[in-house]
Every structure is written in structure tokens, then in C-alpha cells.
Amino acid sequence: MLLIHADARRGLPAARPLLLAQVDTALTPDTPILDVRGLTKRFGSTEVLKGIDLKVRPQELVFVIGPSGSGKSTFLRCCNRLEEPTDGSIRVAGVELLAHKVDINAMRRRIGMVFQSFNLYPHMTARGNVMLALRKVLKMPKEQARAEADAALDRVGLADRAGHHPSALSGGQQQRVAIARALALKPELMLFDEPTSALDPELVGSVLGGMRDLKADGMTMLVVSHEMRFAQEAADRVVFMDGGVIVEEGPPSAIFGAPKHERTRAFLSRVLN
Amino acid sequence: MDQALPPTRWTIFLDTFFKASVIDQYLPSILKGIVVTLEVAALVVICGILLGLTLALVRAYRIRAVNILIVILVDMLRALPPLVIILVVYFGLPNVGIALSNFAVLWLILTLVLAAFAEEIFWAGITATPKGQWEAARSTGLGFTQTLLFVVMPQALRITIPPLTNRTIAITKNTALGTVIGVPEILNQATTATSFAGNATPLMMGAVAYMVIFIPVVTFGRWLETRFAWRRA
Ligand SMILES: Nc1ncnc2c1ncn2[C@@H]1O[C@H](COP(=O)(O)OP(=O)(O)OP(=O)(O)O)[C@@H](O)[C@H]1O
Ligand SMILES: [Mg+2]
Secondary structure, eight states, X not given: XXXXXXXXXXXXXOOOOEEGGGBOSOOOTTSOSEEEEEEEEEETTEEEEEEEEEEEOTTOEEEEEOOTTXXXXXHXXXXXXXSXXXXXXXEETTEETTSTXXXXXHHHTTEXXXXXXXXXXXXXXXXXXXXXXXXXXXXXXXXXXXXXXXXXXXXXXXXXXXXXXXXXXXXXXXXXXXXXHHHTTOOSEEEEESTTXXXXXXXXXXXXXXXXXHHHTTOOXXXXXXXXXXXXXXXXXXXXXXXXXXXXEEXXXXXXXXXXXXXXXXXXXXXXX | OOTTSOOOHHHHHHHHHOOHHHHHXXXXXXXXXXHHXXXXXXXXXXXXXXXXXXXXXXXXXXXXXXXXXXXXXXXHHHHSOHHHHHHIIIIIGXXXXXXXXXXXXXXXXXXXXXXXXXXXXXXXXXHHSOHHHHHHHHHTTOOHHHHIIIIIHHHHHHHHHHHHHHHHHHHHXXXXXXXXXXXXXXXXXXXXHHHHHTSSHHHHHHHHHXXXXXXXXXXXXXXXXXXXXXXXX
16 A cells, blocks of 8 residues: 655654545645635534635745634634534645545644633643643653653743643743644644633733744744734734635735725724724 | 449440440451451442443443433432342342342442442533543544543542542441341441340440541541642633
8 A cells, every 4th residue: 555654754753654545635845734625614504604715835824813703713623623614625734634534633633723721731730731642642752752842842932831730820821831732743734713812911922922933933824813913913814704704815914904895994993993 | 433322324324335345245246347348348439439430431422322321320320229229139139030149239239329429420520621621632633532531531530539539438338238138247247246235335336437447538538639639720
């Protein structure tokens, strides 16, 4: 059987090999990391996503904005199948996530996710939080996992907090541990769902700083957030969602400077004032 | 004290509950009762909690038919007084050709009853764990079982400890029900001795024996509670 070793390509320690049959498109440097087509999601009879199309290219930071209830979180959660899409196609690095035979756990570790409420494991230290998936998913030996966890915590500026439990960390520190937890798996794509919304204003900067560093290191990111200033400064593209569809997308200068749609203008005038 | 004085209420009380000669005579049988009670209690606690934990873990997989069975079984065991089940099984089952020893019946029924309550307590702990914990773990590629074992259960167990300790103590004390089917545990030894001696001293010895066993258990439960009480984020 023909096998492609997905990790060899990324210079990672060996893990589960990927069946060639899962790779639906040839991987080139231009292959979008995330390629969403015709994505719909219904909860019972309410259609929350009504056909989303979006490509995120390698090293791009795409920002999703939109009013409450427009489906931003649902969209993001479909991208690692925490939410089961109703229809459509989602490809991550060329692999169809919605294929029947896909190994969703193997794919999820290639897609980092950061939540509004951090969701750190309260019974583990910061280091334990980061190590868990390294040990149980990547099957790393303990010493190596520990070193990798400490390296990831160092990247978010928390090397000195590795032994603390979440309850002994500030909100900003907790969220950076959560980023380190995702980062340690060396994901190809990171999803952020309002990563700073639960933080006191003075702690927002440290988390945005961590995301800025990730961007500088070439991470591909899809971010739902209300931090419009951060969007203007760091995003490559801004997507405006409303009512389960993408209304408008473009570079931040265009979306913030000259929005084409009335709904975009109305939303921006509300949030920017 | 002068022998000629008439007995006071106090000396009658001492004579009824703490008569030295009776203590001497029946201490060995009470000690035997303690051993039997400890044996049954230990087996019930270990088997009951393990079975309850297993049932709760199985229930977490939400297989409909299996869960309906678990709920029916658990609710029946929680609704029936243990004494009723013990009598039905001990005196009823031999009629259909299943004759279990009195020791086995006491162990089995108390194990099942503890398992039923433990299952509900563990299940409550599992469902009380925030959904975000599942989502965070699954988003890093952990499977359902891994998430259940490494993320959810450690948190569920922490909130489980106080109610589980209380319930375990309550059900373990039901080893005294063994006396009605002749299991030679503490109460059985004490009542037998009391009728032979014509004096309540053995019953008092039994009460003291229960305290000697259960006060350390209660203290241990309290220690467990503080041990597992990490502060929440
Ligand atoms: N599990 C669910 N069951 C039913 N409806 C849901 C569920 N999750 C979300 N919805 C509905 O889907 C719609 C979109 O929700 P979603 O959380 O994606 O919005 P959002 O854009 O992230 O909003 P916010 O900015 O408030 O976070 C809402 O109307 C919500 O009520
Ligand atoms: Mg949301």
C-alpha cells in the first residue's frame, strides 16, 4: 500500500501515517491549509451556516468578524468537527475532513484550537496540560514530552509558570498555556474562538502578543475576535459574517476603510464606536 | 464501696452494659465478629465501588439499550430496602435451585446496592464536568476513551469523594443486616452473646466495635476530601 508519511513532510517525530487515499488533492506549496466549500450546518430546523466558502492559505491570518449569533463559532467548530457539519466540504492540508474514512483524531492534532474560556484541565499543572496530548496522542516518551511542553510554554513566555496549576495563573496566562497546549502538537492550522473575550482589558495584550509571535513564525490562523485594532494590524484578510453567510471579505484596509455592503458598514459603525 | 448498700441506678447501669465478667467471656466472639464484619465490608467496598465505576464509565458511551438497562437496574437497587433483597435472595433463591451461602448473599447484595449508588454518584461527576473540557481534549486529538480517563474522570472523582464516602459508610454499616441470615458478624455475635448472658454488655461491646471500625473510616473520608480539593480555575 502506498503511504505518505504526513509527519516526515513536517519534520516531526513519527506518528500515524496517512493513507494516500485520504489525500484528495496534490499538495503543493499553494494548497490552501483550509479549504471550505458549501459548508452548511443545521441545528434541528434552524440553518445556522448557509453555505460558507473560504480558503486559508499557508501562513495567512484570516480574521472573522460579525454580529452575535451570525455563526462564527459554529463555523470555526466545524473546521475540526467539534460540530458535525450538515453538508459541504472541508479540506485541511488537502485532506477531506468530512470523508467517511478520515481519522478525525489524527487530523485534529494538526488543527490547534483555542477557546474563549481557555478550558485548561484544572487537575494538571500548566506543563501537564501541554504534555497530555504529546504523551497520549503523539506517544512521546515522558522526558521528550516534558522538554517539548517546556519549549512550548517558553514560546508563550510562561517558562517560569510550568509547575503552576491553572487556578494559580491569571486569565491571560491561562490562555497562553492553552495556546502552548495547541502549539506543542505543531499544528498546521490554528483556530481561535474569541481568545481574549473572557480577559480583563489589561491582560488582552499578552495574548494578542502571543498570537502576533505565532504569525511572525509563519503559523496559519483563523481567528474569530472582536479585537478590531488587532485585525487591522495583523490580519491578512478579514471576513465579515452575518446570518450564516460570508457577506464580504478582503484585506483589512478594504473592510475597515471602504466596506462595500451596507450590513458590513452598519456592523462596523456599531462596534467601532 | 460498701457491699451492704442497695444498688443505685448507676451501678445497675454499669452492671447492665459494662459487666466485667461478661466482657471477659465474650470478647473473643466479638473479636471474631469484627473480623467477619471487616472482611465483608472490605469486599463490599472494593467490589461495589469498582462495579459502580465500571457501570458509570460504560454509561458514558451512551449506548441506548445498555444505558436503559443500567438505569433500570440501578433504580431498582436504590429503591428496595437492602434487607428485603437479602431476605428474598437468601430464602427465595434456594427454591429455584440457587443456594448461596449467607456470607455470599450478604456480600453480593451489599455490593450491588453500593454499586448502584456509586454508579449514580460517578455519573453525576461525569456529567458535571464542563463540556469545554471534552472539547479541549478532543481538539488535541485525544479519543473519547482517553478524554474520559485522563481529563474527565480525575475531575469527576474529586467531586465524587464526599458523597461517595458518605454512601459507602452508610452501606457498609448494613453488614449488620447479615445477622438476620446468620452471618457471624459483630451484631450477630453480640445478640447471641446477649441472650446467653442475659445481659446487654455484649451489645454495648458491639457498639464500641462499630465505632472502632468506622471512626477511622469517617476520618479517612474527611482526609480524602481535603486531599482532593484543589481550587477550581
Ligand atoms: N448546539 C446548538 N443547538 C442549537 N442552536 C445552536 C447551537 N449552537 C449554536 N446555535 C445557534 O446557532 C447560531 C449561531 O451561533 P454561534 O455560536 O455560531 O454564533 P457566533 O457568531 O459565534 O455568536 P457570538 O458572537 O455571540 O459568539 C445562534 O443562533 C445559536 O443560538
Ligand atoms: Mg461565538
